[in-house]
Amino acid sequence: MITLEIAGRQVQAEPGQTILEAAESAGIHIPTLCNLKGLSPRGACRICLVEVTTWRGKLVPSCATSVEEGMKVVAHSARLRELRRTILELLFAERNHICAVCVSNGSCELQDLACELGMDHVRYPYRFPGLNMDASHGKYVVDHNRCVLCGRCVRACSEVEGAMTWGFSRRGVDTLVATDVGSPWVDSKTCTECGKCVEACPTGALLDKRTSVAEQEKDPEVLSQVTERRPRV
Amino acid sequence: MRRLDVLVCSGTACVSSGSTEVKESLAQALADSDLRSEVRILETGCMGPCELGPVMMIYPEGTFYVKVSPDDVQEIVEEHFLKGRPVRRLLWEGVAPALKEVPFFARQHKLVLANCGIINPERIEEYIARGGYEALARAVSEMSPEQVISEVSASGLRGRGGAGFPAGKKWELMRNANGSPKYIVCNADEGDPGAFMDRAVLEGDPHAVIEGMAVAAYAVGAQRGFVYVRAEYPLAISRLEEAVGQARRMGLLGDSILETDFSFDIELRMGAGAFVCGEETALIASIEGKRGEPRPRPPFPTESGLWGCPTMINNVETLACVRHVVVGGADKFASVGTETSKGTKVFALAGQIRNTGLVEVPMGISLRELVMEVGGGVPEGRNLKAVQIGGPSGGCLPEKLLDVPVDYESLGEHGAIMGSGGVIVLDDTACMVNVAKFFLEFTADESCGKCVPCRVGTSTMLDILSRIVAGQGTEADVPRLKELAESIKMGSLCGLGQTAPNPVLSTLRYFPEEYEAHIADRACPAGVCPDLVHYLVLVDQCRACDRCRQVCPTGAAQGAPGTPPYHIEDELCIRCGACVEACPFDAIIVKPGRKG
Numbered sequence: 001m002i003t004l005e006i007a008g009r010q011v012q013a014e015p016g017q018t019i020l021e022a023a024e025s026a027g028i029h030i031p032t033l034c035n036l037k038g039l040s041p042r043g044a045c046r047i048c049l050v051e052v053t054t055w056r057g058k059l060v061p062s063c064a065t066s067v068e069e070g071m072k073v074v075a076h077s078a079r080l081r082e083l084r085r086t087i088l089e090l091l092f093a094e095r096n097h098i099c100a101v102c103v104s105n106g107s108c109e110l111q112d113l114a115c116e117l118g119m120d121h122v123r124y125p126y127r128f129p130g131l132n133m134d135a136s137h138g139k140y141v142v143d144h145n146r147c148v149l150c151g152r153c154v155r156a157c158s159e160v161e162g163a164m165t166w167g168f169s170r171r172g173v174d175t176l177v178a179t180d181v182g183s184p185w186v187d188s189k190t191c192t193e194c195g196k197c198v199e200a201c202p203t204g205a206l207l208d209k210r211t212s213v214a215e216q217e218k219d220p221e222v223l224s225q226v227t228e229r230r231p232r233v
Numbered sequence: 234m235r236r237l238d239v240l241v242c243s244g245t246a247c248v249s250s251g252s253t254e255v256k257e258s259l260a261q262a263l264a265d266s267d268l269r270s271e272v273r274i275l276e277t278g279c280m281g282p283c284e285l286g287p288v289m290m291i292y293p294e295g296t297f298y299v300k301v302s303p304d305d306v307q308e309i310v311e312e313h314f315l316k317g318r319p320v321r322r323l324l325w326e327g328v329a330p331a332l333k334e335v336p337f338f339a340r341q342h343k344l345v346l347a348n349c350g351i352i353n354p355e356r357i358e359e360y361i362a363r364g365g366y367e368a369l370a371r372a373v374s375e376m377s378p379e380q381v382i383s384e385v386s387a388s389g390l391r392g393r394g395g396a397g398f399p400a401g402k403k404w405e406l407m408r409n410a411n412g413s414p415k416y417i418v419c420n421a422d423e424g425d426p427g428a429f430m431d432r433a434v435l436e437g438d439p440h441a442v443i444e445g446m447a448v449a450a451y452a453v454g455a456q457r458g459f460v461y462v463r464a465e466y467p468l469a470i471s472r473l474e475e476a477v478g479q480a481r482r483m484g485l486l487g488d489s490i491l492e493t494d495f496s497f498d499i500e501l502r503m504g505a506g507a508f509v510c511g512e513e514t515a516l517i518a519s520i521e522g523k524r525g526e527p528r529p530r531p532p533f534p535t536e537s538g539l540w541g542c543p544t545m546i547n548n549v550e551t552l553a554c555v556r557h558v559v560v561g562g563a564d565k566f567a568s569v570g571t572e573t574s575k576g577t578k579v580f581a582l583a584g585q586i587r588n589t590g591l592v593e594v595p596m597g598i599s600l601r602e603l604v605m606e607v608g609g610g611v612p613e614g615r616n617l618k619a620v621q622i623g624g625p626s627g628g629c630l631p632e633k634l635l636d637v638p639v640d641y642e643s644l645g646e647h648g649a650i651m652g653s654g655g656v657i658v659l660d661d662t663a664c665m666v667n668v669a670k671f672f673l674e675f676t677a678d679e680s681c682g683k684c685v686p687c688r689v690g691t692s693t694m695l696d697i698l699s700r701i702v703a704g705q706g707t708e709a710d711v712p713r714l715k716e717l718a719e720s721i722k723m724g725s726l727c728g729l730g731q732t733a734p735n736p737v738l739s740t741l742r743y744f745p746e747e748y749e750a751h752i753a754d755r756a757c758p759a760g761v762c763p764d765l766v767h768y769l770v771l772v773d774q775c776r777a778c779d780r781c782r783q784v785c786p787t788g789a790a791q792g793a794p795g796t797p798p799y800h801i802e803d804e805l806c807i808r809c810g811a812c813v814e815a816c817p818f819d820a821i822i823v824k825p826g827r828k829g
């Protein structure tokens with residue numbers, strides 16, 4: 001067992017566990033977005049950044065950083081709170097996150113984060129890029145305007161379903177998630193129609209075709225339920 | 234009997250300005266004059282003063298000819314080679330008789346570039362004749378891996394790829410890393426626009442890099458190495474491939490190197506050109522065939538790199554220093570430079586400066602010496618305004634800071650970085666807001682899009698800057714830019730995002746009045762931003778020659794021939810500058826601020 005300090009408390013953890021896992025098992029909450037139990041960590045959204053005092057104050061994603069004996073971690077501070085809020089505002093400004101007309105209203109992790117971090121307004125100009133939707137598939141829709149590029153669909157599809165349908169295309173602010181390297185979803189040769197991507201998606205970017213405003217419910221826990229039942233290799 | 238060696242530069246810049254043709258007509262002229270046994274032509278790598286190409290050097294006396302064309306060859310042969318009278322008009326500045334008297338060369342300290350422009354890079358024998366592979370031979374036969382590492386540590390050599398991480402420390406971490414096999418990678422991605430120091434080394438002295446890699450591999454216990462080189466460097470790639478082949482044939486790479494039990498070989502991997510692929514974790518992903526995206530560190534590549542194995546990544550220039558550390562000794566290497574930054578650094582000088590090109594100077598030299606003496610200062614009649622150092626995410630230092638020493642710490646303290654060694658000199662015609670925007674356009678465009686602060690933050694900063702230069706800035710923009718810049722630096726996943734705000738922060742720090750003028754006065758003081766200037770005919774100077782009206786593409790320049798003054802119709806003017814250039818009487822000027 002490893003002993004470290006998170007948010008001023010002594011915490012025990014298994015070697016190889018992440019800071020986030022250690023914090024959660026000790027009941028310390030750290031906000032996250034791109035992380036999802038059952039999937040490999042990506043460290044991309046930067047919401048779960050914590051400060052490691054013993055590494056000269058380095059900021060690291062708690063989802064993707066392993067614990068170390070004697071480590072001291074600041075999980076909450078004015079600086080971190082401000083940084084997380086700025087990141088969240090940038091996400092809200094990036095595409096179109098108007099909750100009132102979203103299928104996931106009330107069941108959205110982005111919305112939950114805004115409430116949790118007290119984000120009541122956005123200081124940055126909205127970009128509203130007016131992206132396309134792909135509703136070609138018989139069961140599901142992807143609305144890129146709601147996508148936060150967390151990559152949970154990509155990882156769910158490759159790591160849990162093994163289909164590798166989803167990937168990223170282009171770069172920078174033009175980055176998109178894409179099925180079969182950019183062909184319409186309905187033409188995908190690899191998609192098994194399992195719906196794991198929809199469950200994994202934290203926002204209303206991936207939705208069930210039959211849902212209307214505020215009807216889409218998500219159950220991202222199915223992914224870890226699947227992976228936990230798998231035999232360990 | 235051979236009397237003279239003619240070294241013709243065959244670096245990429247000289248080849249594109251015609252050095253191949255020069256070399257061919259020289260060969261012909263020598264044959265015609267029966268001089269082939271007396272004068273030898275040698276092709277070399279980059280000599281440095283690239284805008285003066287094609288350049289050639291004649292030994293033993295060290296005559297340096299610039300801007301040589303095939304038409305000059307006959308005169309060189311007749312006057313110089315036959316009569317012993319150098320062709321004055323082809324000499325640099327028309328006077329300097331020998332290379333060491335030209336300040337461009339006199340202030341330089343060539344270590345990494347010592348062979349560039351001297352040896353034929355395609356012949357391993359020439360490299361060996363100048364002490365090549367002595368470091369490798371010494372390391373494998375006389376030194377333990379630990380001794381090599383402690384020598385590198387003692388030399389104070391730091392990574393030249395940008396971050397300045399101590400090389401010895403990295404090697405030690407790698408030596409102690411658990412896991413096998415171990416890989417080493419030479420980072421030759423060189424994505425900074427305008428940078429070509431690594432290319433020059435690979436083209437001009439490829440064996441120095443190979444030898445550095447072999448010594449590193451011996452020290453850390455690696456059997457396989459990769460050179461990750463950008464596909465846009467075809468000459469570097471072919472010279473490297475050739476050099477690797479020669480080294481293998483001579484038993485300097487491959488199994489049982491120099492008949493010891495040390496084995497090591499090198500493969501080339503081509504990069505597709507994205508700037509972020511130079512970042513070490515993205516580079517690893519790219520070699521593995523994945524999307525070139527950085528990942529959080531730790532784990533560092535020395536713990537988990539290529540295919541999960543310990544991997545050590547060093548820059549081309551770092552590796553090219555290694556042989557000097559091993560052969561000359563740590564003390565000698567460390568005798569050049571400052572307390573914390575040892576040895577030399579190669580810079581690519583560009584912008585409003587007389588000697589653009591490639592230079593190598595001791596660390597700790599002041600920016601003033603680098604720019605004014607080695608670089609020859611700004612052209613006549615111009616004033617130096619700032620020096621942008623460190624590549625696209627470097628900082629802009631104002632003229633008053635020219636005495637800052639060029640070392641990692643001093644540059645960092647003042648808001649710039651060493652980066653990979655790009656130096657762009659700006660004169661008083663540069664608008665600093667526009668300069669900041671220019672660099673941010675590059676980084677925002679090259680952001681891989683993985684992490685939120687860099688992906689959205691850099692584009693948002695760019696939007697704000699675009700509004701400011703368009704005359705739509707507000708008082709809130711400056712504090713907003715600063716806040717955002719801090720969040721991006723703090724929150725981004727990799728070095729690209731962590732440094733991207735530097736050009737904006739440094740210009741805000743040293744040139745706040747220019748931002749102020751753009752926002753509060755709606756004026757671009759340097760007369761650059763089209764929305765914040767207007768064109769004006771000086772009534773007294775106009776002679777109504779009609780030239781401006783003739784060149785103006787939109788009909789904004791108006792008047793009747795012979796009846797001064799003409800005038801510029803502001804609504805029609807697109808600020809193309811054609812009239813200013815056409816006016817023979819300097820009667821048209823660009824005035825900061827909007828009309829009225």
Ligand SMILES: Cc1cc2nc3c(=O)[nH]c(=O)nc-3n(C[C@H](O)[C@H](O)[C@H](O)COP(=O)(O)O)c2cc1C
Pocket residue numbers: 391392393394395396397398420421422423424425508509510511512513514546547548549551552653727728729
């Ligand atoms: C966006 C980005 C681009 C980079 N590009 C290069 C490059 O082109 N060449 C290079 O050697 N290092 C580059 N680096 C630095 C590498 O990540 C790494 O630190 C370096 O290759 C290590 O070698 P060194 O210790 O010898 O400097 C880059 C870093 C970042 C963040």
Ligand code: SF4
Pocket residue numbers: 146147148149150151152153154177197200201202203205206
């Ligand atoms: S579609 Fe959903 S899960 Fe996929 S990257 Fe976008 S927000 Fe994340």
Ligand code: SF4
Pocket residue numbers: 509526527679680681682683684685687688725726727728729730731
């Ligand atoms: S900082 Fe920029 S380039 Fe680096 S991982 Fe983040 S988005 Fe990609």
